[in-house]
Amino acid sequence: MARLRFPGRLSVLLLASAVAIPVGAQQPSTAAQPQDNPPSVSQPSPNPSNAPAKEGFWGRVNPFARKKWVHRQIDPLKDRLNELDEVNAKNARDIQDVDARAQAGIRKAQSTADAANQTATAAGQQAQLANSTAAAASNHVDHLNGTVNGLDQYKQVNAIEIPFRGGQPALSKDAKAQLDQLAASVAGRKGYILEIDAHSPGNGSAGIQNSERLAESVKRYLLTEHQIPVYRMHAVALGNAIDQANATDENGKPARIRTSSVSIRLMENSLAAQETAPPQGVASSNGAERP
Numbered sequence: 001m002a003r004l005r006f007p008g009r010l011s012v013l014l015l016a017s018a019v020a021i022p023v024g025a026q027q028p029s030t031a032a033q034p035q036d037n038p039p040s041v042s043q044p045s046p047n048p049s050n051a052p053a054k055e056g057f058w059g060r061v062n063p064f065a066r067k068k069w070v071h072r073q074i075d076p077l078k079d080r081l082n083e084l085d086e087v088n089a090k091n092a093r094d095i096q097d098v099d100a101r102a103q104a105g106i107r108k109a110q111s112t113a114d115a116a117n118q119t120a121t122a123a124g125q126q127a128q129l130a131n132s133t134a135a136a137a138s139n140h141v142d143h144l145n146g147t148v149n150g151l152d153q154y155k156q157v158n159a160i161e162i163p164f165r166g167g168q169p170a171l172s173k174d175a176k177a178q179l180d181q182l183a184a185s186v187a188g189r190k191g192y193i194l195e196i197d198a199h200s201p202g203n204g205s206a207g208i209q210n211s212e213r214l215a216e217s218v219k220r221y222l223l224t225e226h227q228i229p230v231y232r233m234h235a236v237a238l239g240n241a242i243d244q245a246n247a248t249d250e251n252g253k254p255a256r257i258r259t260s261s262v263s264i265r266l267m268e269n270s271l272a273a274q275e276t277a278p279p280q281g282v283a284s285s286n287g288a289e290r291p
Helices: 004-036 067-149 173-185 203-228 272-276
Strands: 154-164 192-199 233-239 260-269
Touching: 154 173, 173 203, 173 260, 192 203, 203 233, 203 260, 260 272
Parallel strands: 192 233
Antiparallel strands: 154 260, 192 260
Protein backbone atom coordinates (compact mmCIF):
# COMPACT_ATOMS: atom_id res chain seq x y z
CA MET A 1 0.00 0.00 0.00
CA ALA A 2 2.85 2.35 0.76
CA ARG A 3 4.53 1.85 -2.53
CA LEU A 4 1.28 2.69 -4.38
CA ARG A 5 0.84 6.02 -2.57
CA PHE A 6 4.39 7.34 -3.15
CA PRO A 7 4.20 7.29 -6.95
CA GLY A 8 0.90 9.05 -6.76
CA ARG A 9 2.25 11.91 -4.70
CA LEU A 10 5.30 12.21 -6.88
CA SER A 11 3.18 12.53 -9.96
CA VAL A 12 1.21 15.32 -8.30
CA LEU A 13 4.38 17.28 -7.59
CA LEU A 14 5.65 16.84 -11.10
CA LEU A 15 2.33 17.99 -12.50
CA ALA A 16 2.45 21.13 -10.30
CA SER A 17 5.94 21.89 -11.43
CA ALA A 18 4.96 21.59 -15.03
CA VAL A 19 2.15 24.02 -14.56
CA ALA A 20 4.29 26.54 -12.63
CA ILE A 21 7.05 26.72 -15.26
CA PRO A 22 4.87 28.26 -17.99
CA VAL A 23 3.52 30.78 -15.49
CA GLY A 24 7.07 31.82 -14.51
CA ALA A 25 7.98 32.08 -18.16
CA GLN A 26 5.10 34.44 -18.80
CA GLN A 27 6.11 36.96 -16.11
CA PRO A 28 9.16 38.32 -18.02
CA SER A 29 7.04 38.84 -21.09
CA THR A 30 4.47 40.60 -18.98
CA ALA A 31 7.18 42.82 -17.43
CA ALA A 32 8.63 43.57 -20.81
CA GLN A 33 5.24 44.31 -22.33
CA PRO A 34 5.29 47.99 -21.22
CA GLN A 35 8.42 48.48 -23.31
CA ASP A 36 6.40 47.87 -26.46
CA ASN A 37 3.82 50.45 -25.46
CA PRO A 38 4.45 54.09 -26.43
CA PRO A 39 6.09 56.25 -23.71
CA SER A 40 3.68 58.07 -21.56
CA VAL A 41 3.94 61.80 -20.86
CA SER A 42 6.23 62.40 -17.86
CA GLN A 43 4.74 64.13 -14.91
CA PRO A 44 6.33 67.43 -13.76
CA SER A 45 8.91 67.01 -11.06
CA PRO A 46 7.80 68.04 -7.60
CA ASN A 47 11.19 69.73 -7.20
CA PRO A 48 10.51 73.48 -7.65
CA SER A 49 14.05 74.07 -8.85
CA ASN A 50 13.65 71.36 -11.57
CA ALA A 51 17.00 69.99 -10.44
CA PRO A 52 17.60 66.34 -11.38
CA ALA A 53 17.09 63.92 -8.57
CA LYS A 54 20.22 62.52 -7.14
CA GLU A 55 20.38 58.76 -7.64
CA GLY A 56 22.74 56.39 -6.08
CA PHE A 57 24.46 53.35 -7.38
CA TRP A 58 21.30 51.24 -7.03
CA GLY A 59 18.98 53.72 -8.76
CA ARG A 60 17.66 55.22 -5.55
CA VAL A 61 17.99 58.76 -4.04
CA ASN A 62 21.52 59.39 -2.65
CA PRO A 63 21.25 59.06 1.14
CA PHE A 64 23.94 61.79 1.54
CA ALA A 65 21.54 64.32 0.01
CA ARG A 66 18.94 63.88 2.66
CA LYS A 67 18.02 66.93 4.81
CA LYS A 68 18.97 65.41 8.08
CA TRP A 69 22.42 64.50 6.82
CA VAL A 70 22.83 68.01 5.31
CA HIS A 71 21.76 69.58 8.57
CA ARG A 72 24.18 67.42 10.44
CA GLN A 73 26.96 68.65 8.17
CA ILE A 74 25.93 72.32 8.10
CA ASP A 75 24.98 72.83 11.75
CA PRO A 76 28.61 72.82 12.97
CA LEU A 77 29.47 75.37 10.30
CA LYS A 78 26.51 77.50 11.35
CA ASP A 79 27.62 77.29 14.97
CA ARG A 80 31.12 78.33 13.95
CA LEU A 81 29.78 81.20 11.87
CA ASN A 82 27.56 82.33 14.73
CA GLU A 83 30.57 82.21 17.04
CA LEU A 84 32.57 84.29 14.55
CA ASP A 85 29.68 86.76 14.29
CA GLU A 86 29.61 87.08 18.07
CA VAL A 87 33.37 87.62 18.14
CA ASN A 88 33.10 90.23 15.40
CA ALA A 89 30.27 91.94 17.21
CA LYS A 90 32.25 91.93 20.44
CA ASN A 91 35.29 93.31 18.62
CA ALA A 92 33.12 96.00 17.06
CA ARG A 93 31.72 96.92 20.47
CA ASP A 94 35.22 96.99 21.96
CA ILE A 95 36.49 99.16 19.09
CA GLN A 96 33.52 101.50 19.51
CA ASP A 97 34.14 101.70 23.26
CA VAL A 98 37.85 102.38 22.74
CA ASP A 99 37.03 105.00 20.12
CA ALA A 100 34.50 106.65 22.44
CA ARG A 101 37.04 106.73 25.27
CA ALA A 102 39.68 108.06 22.88
CA GLN A 103 37.33 110.78 21.66
CA ALA A 104 36.46 111.66 25.26
CA GLY A 105 40.16 111.80 26.10
CA ILE A 106 40.84 113.97 23.08
CA ARG A 107 38.02 116.34 24.01
CA LYS A 108 39.26 116.50 27.59
CA ALA A 109 42.81 117.16 26.41
CA GLN A 110 41.55 119.82 24.00
CA SER A 111 39.57 121.45 26.80
CA THR A 112 42.64 121.38 29.03
CA ALA A 113 44.74 122.83 26.23
CA ASP A 114 42.15 125.56 25.60
CA ALA A 115 42.09 126.40 29.30
CA ALA A 116 45.89 126.47 29.35
CA ASN A 117 45.90 128.76 26.31
CA GLN A 118 43.40 131.06 27.97
CA THR A 119 45.50 131.09 31.13
CA ALA A 120 48.64 131.79 29.11
CA THR A 121 46.87 134.56 27.20
CA ALA A 122 45.63 136.11 30.45
CA ALA A 123 49.13 135.80 31.92
CA GLY A 124 50.58 137.45 28.81
CA GLN A 125 48.09 140.29 29.07
CA GLN A 126 48.90 140.72 32.75
CA ALA A 127 52.61 140.68 31.91
CA GLN A 128 52.08 143.34 29.26
CA LEU A 129 50.04 145.38 31.74
CA ALA A 130 52.79 144.94 34.34
CA ASN A 131 55.40 146.01 31.79
CA SER A 132 53.34 149.05 30.88
CA THR A 133 52.89 149.90 34.55
CA ALA A 134 56.61 149.42 35.18
CA ALA A 135 57.46 151.57 32.16
CA ALA A 136 55.05 154.27 33.35
CA ALA A 137 56.53 154.09 36.84
CA SER A 138 60.04 154.30 35.40
CA ASN A 139 59.06 157.32 33.33
CA HIS A 140 57.48 158.89 36.40
CA VAL A 141 60.64 158.25 38.41
CA ASP A 142 62.76 159.74 35.63
CA HIS A 143 60.48 162.73 35.59
CA LEU A 144 60.75 163.11 39.34
CA ASN A 145 64.52 162.79 39.13
CA GLY A 146 64.56 165.41 36.43
CA THR A 147 62.35 167.62 38.57
CA VAL A 148 64.56 167.20 41.62
CA ASN A 149 67.71 167.75 39.61
CA GLY A 150 66.23 170.78 37.94
CA LEU A 151 65.02 172.47 41.11
CA ASP A 152 68.23 174.48 41.47
CA GLN A 153 69.16 174.65 37.81
CA TYR A 154 68.88 178.22 36.53
CA LYS A 155 70.12 179.81 33.36
CA GLN A 156 70.54 183.48 32.56
CA VAL A 157 67.94 184.85 30.22
CA ASN A 158 69.04 188.49 30.00
CA ALA A 159 70.73 191.22 32.05
CA ILE A 160 70.42 194.97 32.42
CA GLU A 161 72.46 197.64 34.22
CA ILE A 162 70.89 200.64 35.93
CA PRO A 163 73.26 203.65 36.35
CA PHE A 164 72.95 206.13 39.24
CA ARG A 165 74.31 209.66 39.03
CA GLY A 166 76.32 210.99 41.93
CA GLY A 167 75.66 207.84 43.95
CA GLN A 168 72.12 208.99 44.75
CA PRO A 169 69.47 206.22 45.01
CA ALA A 170 66.95 208.17 42.94
CA LEU A 171 65.93 206.38 39.72
CA SER A 172 66.13 208.30 36.47
CA LYS A 173 63.51 208.17 33.76
CA ASP A 174 65.65 205.84 31.64
CA ALA A 175 66.26 203.56 34.64
CA LYS A 176 62.51 203.29 35.31
CA ALA A 177 61.86 202.49 31.68
CA GLN A 178 64.34 199.61 31.80
CA LEU A 179 62.79 198.28 34.98
CA ASP A 180 59.31 198.56 33.45
CA GLN A 181 60.41 196.53 30.44
CA LEU A 182 62.00 193.91 32.70
CA ALA A 183 58.83 193.61 34.78
CA ALA A 184 56.70 193.24 31.64
CA SER A 185 58.90 190.37 30.41
CA VAL A 186 58.36 188.30 33.59
CA ALA A 187 54.61 188.95 33.98
CA GLY A 188 52.75 185.63 34.39
CA ARG A 189 56.00 183.67 34.38
CA LYS A 190 57.08 181.08 36.92
CA GLY A 191 60.40 179.71 38.03
CA TYR A 192 62.52 182.84 37.71
CA ILE A 193 64.59 184.97 40.06
CA LEU A 194 66.30 188.38 39.81
CA GLU A 195 69.92 188.58 40.89
CA ILE A 196 70.70 192.20 41.90
CA ASP A 197 74.32 193.34 42.40
CA ALA A 198 74.85 196.92 43.61
CA HIS A 199 78.22 198.70 43.25
CA SER A 200 79.48 202.01 44.60
CA PRO A 201 82.95 203.60 44.16
CA GLY A 202 83.26 204.42 47.88
CA ASN A 203 85.78 202.53 49.96
CA GLY A 204 84.97 200.35 52.92
CA SER A 205 81.66 200.48 54.72
CA ALA A 206 80.66 203.74 53.08
CA GLY A 207 80.70 202.13 49.65
CA ILE A 208 78.82 199.09 50.92
CA GLN A 209 76.10 201.16 52.58
CA ASN A 210 75.69 203.32 49.50
CA SER A 211 75.42 200.28 47.19
CA GLU A 212 72.89 198.77 49.58
CA ARG A 213 70.70 201.88 49.26
CA LEU A 214 70.87 201.56 45.46
CA ALA A 215 69.79 197.89 45.54
CA GLU A 216 66.92 198.71 47.92
CA SER A 217 65.78 201.47 45.54
CA VAL A 218 65.52 198.98 42.64
CA LYS A 219 63.74 196.36 44.73
CA ARG A 220 61.30 198.94 46.10
CA TYR A 221 60.37 200.11 42.61
CA LEU A 222 59.79 196.58 41.26
CA LEU A 223 57.73 195.65 44.30
CA THR A 224 55.55 198.76 44.50
CA GLU A 225 55.12 199.42 40.78
CA HIS A 226 55.00 195.87 39.34
CA GLN A 227 54.19 193.60 42.32
CA ILE A 228 57.19 191.37 41.81
CA PRO A 229 57.46 189.18 44.94
CA VAL A 230 60.34 189.84 47.29
CA TYR A 231 61.36 186.15 47.32
CA ARG A 232 62.18 186.43 43.62
CA MET A 233 64.65 189.28 44.16
CA HIS A 234 68.03 188.43 45.63
CA ALA A 235 70.18 191.53 46.19
CA VAL A 236 73.72 191.98 47.49
CA ALA A 237 75.61 195.20 48.22
CA LEU A 238 79.20 194.89 46.97
CA GLY A 239 80.50 198.43 47.43
CA ASN A 240 83.62 198.78 45.28
CA ALA A 241 84.35 195.00 45.21
CA ILE A 242 84.99 193.49 41.82
CA ASP A 243 84.32 189.88 40.93
CA GLN A 244 87.14 187.81 39.57
CA ALA A 245 85.62 187.67 36.10
CA ASN A 246 86.01 191.45 35.78
CA ALA A 247 89.16 191.84 37.84
CA THR A 248 91.02 193.61 34.97
CA ASP A 249 89.93 196.24 32.52
CA GLU A 250 90.32 196.21 28.76
CA ASN A 251 93.91 197.47 29.09
CA GLY A 252 94.85 194.64 31.41
CA LYS A 253 95.10 196.88 34.49
CA PRO A 254 93.23 196.17 37.74
CA ALA A 255 89.62 197.24 37.30
CA ARG A 256 88.09 199.84 39.53
CA ILE A 257 84.50 200.84 40.30
CA ARG A 258 84.17 204.40 39.09
CA THR A 259 80.37 204.91 39.00
CA SER A 260 77.41 203.75 41.06
CA SER A 261 75.23 201.14 39.30
CA VAL A 262 72.98 198.13 39.85
CA SER A 263 73.26 195.04 37.67
CA ILE A 264 70.13 192.89 37.33
CA ARG A 265 70.27 189.38 35.84
CA LEU A 266 67.08 187.50 35.02
CA MET A 267 67.57 183.81 35.82
CA GLU A 268 65.03 181.17 34.82
CA ASN A 269 64.63 177.65 36.18
CA SER A 270 65.13 174.79 33.67
CA LEU A 271 61.79 173.21 34.63
CA ALA A 272 59.92 176.42 34.04
CA ALA A 273 61.64 176.75 30.68
CA GLN A 274 60.10 173.41 29.60
CA GLU A 275 56.57 174.54 30.41
CA THR A 276 56.66 178.18 29.32
CA ALA A 277 58.61 180.16 26.80
CA PRO A 278 61.51 182.10 28.22
CA PRO A 279 60.92 185.77 28.92
CA GLN A 280 61.53 188.12 26.05
CA GLY A 281 64.83 189.95 26.03
CA VAL A 282 64.80 193.42 27.38
CA ALA A 283 66.87 196.36 26.32
CA SER A 284 70.11 196.95 28.21
CA SER A 285 71.27 200.28 29.45
CA ASN A 286 73.00 201.03 26.16
CA GLY A 287 69.84 200.27 24.17
CA ALA A 288 70.94 196.86 22.85
CA GLU A 289 68.74 193.84 23.55
CA ARG A 290 70.50 191.10 25.45
CA PRO A 291 69.68 187.42 25.01
